[in-house]
Amino acid sequence: MKAYCIGVDLGGTNLRIAAVTPEGERLEVINLATRLHDGPHAVLDDMAASIRQLIERQNGRLLGIGVGSPGPLELPAGILHHPPNLPGFDGLNLSTELERRVGRPVAVNSDANLAAYGEFLLGAGKSCHVDSLLALTLGTGVGCGIILDRKIWQGMQGAAGESGHGPIDPNGPPCPCGARGCLEMYASATAIVRRARELGLRSMEQGSDGAAAPLTSSSVARMASSGDPLALRIFDEVGRALGLSLANLVNALDLPLYVLCGGVVAAWPLFAPRMFATIREMSYVYRMSMPADPNVFEPGKTHICAAQVTDAGILGAALLPLAAGASASA
Amino acid sequence: MKAYCIGVDLGGTNLRIAAVTPEGERLEVINLATRLHDGPHAVLDDMAASIRQLIERQNGRLLGIGVGSPGPLELPAGILHHPPNLPGFDGLNLSTELERRVGRPVAVNSDANLAAYGEFLLGAGKSCHVDSLLALTLGTGVGCGIILDRKIWQGMQGAAGESGHGPIDPNGPPCPCGARGCLEMYASATAIVRRARELGLRSMEQGSDGAAAPLTSSSVARMASSGDPLALRIFDEVGRALGLSLANLVNALDLPLYVLCGGVVAAWPLFAPRMFATIREMSYVYRMSMPADPNVFEPGKTHICAAQVTDAGILGAALLPLAAGASASA
Numbered sequence: 001m002k003a004y005c006i007g008v009d010l011g012g013t014n015l016r017i018a019a020v021t022p023e024g025e026r027l028e029v030i031n032l033a034t035r036l037h038d039g040p041h042a043v044l045d046d047m048a049a050s051i052r053q054l055i056e057r058q059n060g061r062l063l064g065i066g067v068g069s070p071g072p073l074e075l076p077a078g079i080l081h082h083p084p085n086l087p088g089f090d091g092l093n094l095s096t097e098l099e100r101r102v103g104r105p106v107a108v109n110s111d112a113n114l115a116a117y118g119e120f121l122l123g124a125g126k127s128c129h130v131d132s133l134l135a136l137t138l139g140t141g142v143g144c145g146i147i148l149d150r151k152i153w154q155g156m157q158g159a160a161g162e163s164g165h166g167p168i169d170p171n172g173p174p175c176p177c178g179a180r181g182c183l184e185m186y187a188s189a190t191a192i193v194r195r196a197r198e199l200g201l202r203s204m205e206q207g208s209d210g211a212a213a214p215l216t217s218s219s220v221a222r223m224a225s226s227g228d229p230l231a232l233r234i235f236d237e238v239g240r241a242l243g244l245s246l247a248n249l250v251n252a253l254d255l256p257l258y259v260l261c262g263g264v265v266a267a268w269p270l271f272a273p274r275m276f277a278t279i280r281e282m283s284y285v286y287r288m289s290m291p292a293d294p295n296v297f298e299p300g301k302t303h304i305c306a307a308q309v310t311d312a313g314i315l316g317a318a319l320l321p322l323a324a325g326a327s328a329s330a
Numbered sequence: 331m332k333a334y335c336i337g338v339d340l341g342g343t344n345l346r347i348a349a350v351t352p353e354g355e356r357l358e359v360i361n362l363a364t365r366l367h368d369g370p371h372a373v374l375d376d377m378a379a380s381i382r383q384l385i386e387r388q389n390g391r392l393l394g395i396g397v398g399s400p401g402p403l404e405l406p407a408g409i410l411h412h413p414p415n416l417p418g419f420d421g422l423n424l425s426t427e428l429e430r431r432v433g434r435p436v437a438v439n440s441d442a443n444l445a446a447y448g449e450f451l452l453g454a455g456k457s458c459h460v461d462s463l464l465a466l467t468l469g470t471g472v473g474c475g476i477i478l479d480r481k482i483w484q485g486m487q488g489a490a491g492e493s494g495h496g497p498i499d500p501n502g503p504p505c506p507c508g509a510r511g512c513l514e515m516y517a518s519a520t521a522i523v524r525r526a527r528e529l530g531l532r533s534m535e536q537g538s539d540g541a542a543a544p545l546t547s548s549s550v551a552r553m554a555s556s557g558d559p560l561a562l563r564i565f566d567e568v569g570r571a572l573g574l575s576l577a578n579l580v581n582a583l584d585l586p587l588y589v590l591c592g593g594v595v596a597a598w599p600l601f602a603p604r605m606f607a608t609i610r611e612m613s614y615v616y617r618m619s620m621p622a623d624p625n626v627f628e629p630g631k632t633h634i635c636a637a638q639v640t641d642a643g644i645l646g647a648a649l650l651p652l653a654a655g656a657s658a659s660a
Contacts (some may be wrong), residue, residue, distance in 0.1 A: 134400045151659055153585025159615040166578040177614040248496040248578050254485025282497045284507040285489040
């Protein structure tokens with residue numbers, strides 16, 4: 001009888017539920033819209049119904065269920081606290097609510113931690129044979145997950161890895177988190193579009209109605225790739241912010257591997273040169289252990305690379321229940 | 331027969347060797363000048379001779395020997411790499427050199443890691459009953475040590491905790507490490523004196539020859555305490571830099587405890603208000619777990635406080651060999 005796990009990726013827009021083998025192979029994925037307007041219990045009911053569907057259809061031995069959620073998520077309790085991307089979910093205990101519906105234990109962690117865990121088990125962490133890594137997810141916001149000695153480092157209250165809100169420039173643009181000049185204000189897809197608007201860029205692409213399509217981080221990247229100097233400047237700023245943030249993280253933690261995940265990473269050639277130049281300039285720990293070619297992994301050197309797994313988050317969620325003590329608290 | 335450990339604190343100016351009980355009580359301390367001009371082997375000979383003296387005089391059961399050294403120190407090997415405060419020591423393997431001289435195993439770690447470990451075992455870490463903490467040592471430079479789950483986090487190459495060289499302002503003053511605007515350029519005793527000179531401050535105190543005594547961070551602190559607005563501004567800048575650095579570290583690690591050690595901490599009332607204001611402003615993780623009174627420890631909240639142990643470094647060094655697996659690498 002085949003064995004499998006179920007991983008749930010709860011996002012503000014999409015809800016995805018997957019059956020995954022213990023080796024990380026996707027057996028089946030259910031894609032739904034997250035019914036935020038119907039409230040959190042409708043979303044939990046959708047989650048539970050999909051889990052039951054997968055259990056029925058896989059007809060194997062279910063090894064465990066894991067859920068990744070946007071934060072702030074109090075861990076190990078699994079309680080959401082005013083999550084900006086899940087309005088209405090404040091105070092909800094994700095694990096007990098879902099356990100009640102499916103009658104089985106459910107492991108919960110943050111989406112950024114599980115993306116790091118998925119990359120650790122199946123992606124860059126696996127191919128580089130390391131026990132520790134830090135992953136920054138550059139999407140709508142900037143998430144961060146830290147794996148230390150094969151465990152998710154979740155901190156005292158589950159808020160470790162909020163480096164997306166570490167200050168890059170305390171005089172920078174105000175961030176929804178209440179601070180100013182956070183990494184997220186420079187290196188997220190949202191920040192790229194905001195900067196493009198500030199600099200007066202307009203999409204050269206047409207929507208279905210013939211009007212200019214709205215700007216996205218991908219369209220700004222395409223403008224940069226075709227040589228637009230303002231668009232190039234935006235990705236240079238992305239690289240500089242990432243370099244400064246990574247300099248702080250490399251100096252603090254001295255890990256062998258830092259992985260960049262998320263949609264913005266498709267623009268790697270546009271931001272990586274400035275990122276590497278900045279980290280070389282600002283971190284003597286990086287210079288002590290700099291590889292001859294920043295794009296090639298060398299054992300014992302500090303490697304910074306793009307994610308190697310698509311959907312690391314849902315895979316990390318599925319495999320989370322397999323590892324006893326997969327997470328560590330302060 | 332009484333049991334004891336020996337701890338060595340190797341500094342650029344002073345060399346101190348202590349016999350310490352397993353409970354952290356100092357039995358005897360030998361204070362020497364570090365004979366840098368006679369070369370590293372003279373310093374190692376002094377160390378070994380003092381260790382032998384203590385062994386003879388204590389006449390008990392020696393449980394282990396630990397040494398704290400300025401960095402960069404490659405761990406776990408124990409090799410110094412161009413340590414700026416120990417000229418001539420480049421390439422020296424501290425543990426094998428000392429083991430050869432005393433015929434016993436020697437545990438080596440960085441002075442900043444051992445100050446953190448001493449505070450963890452005997453100081454703020456003990457009184458707050460936490461398993462993890464980060465300690466910043468504000469002295470000639472700014473050192474940093476991280477204890478995670480009761481172990482020193484030393485990183486891939488022993489360079490974890492170099493947060494003294496994390497960038498605060500990439501346009502700030504150049505740092506000997508090669509970067510600009512590192513925390514050390516704002517919050518060390520050296521930085522305080524440099525800023526005082528830049529702002530034209532002169533010591534109001536007289537040396538033995540009747541001339542104005544040279545500025546020190548303590549004399550600048552006394553000027554600030556007596557209301558000098560420029561001296562007050564310097565400590566305000568110290569507090570702001572510490573707040574920005576701690577905001578990054580709190581967001582990354584979400585630890586229960588951050589301890590400030592070293593000589594500059596005597597000026598706590600001068601820099602702490604701005605430090606707390608800055609971290610409140612710049613770290614939403616701190617705001618999520620902020621104690622009602624920042625000066626009072628509350629379980630489950632983030633506590634930032636001054637060191638509780640004098641000489642945490644030498645005590646941490648002495649107790650290091652007692653803990654099997656006291657350090658963790660990436």
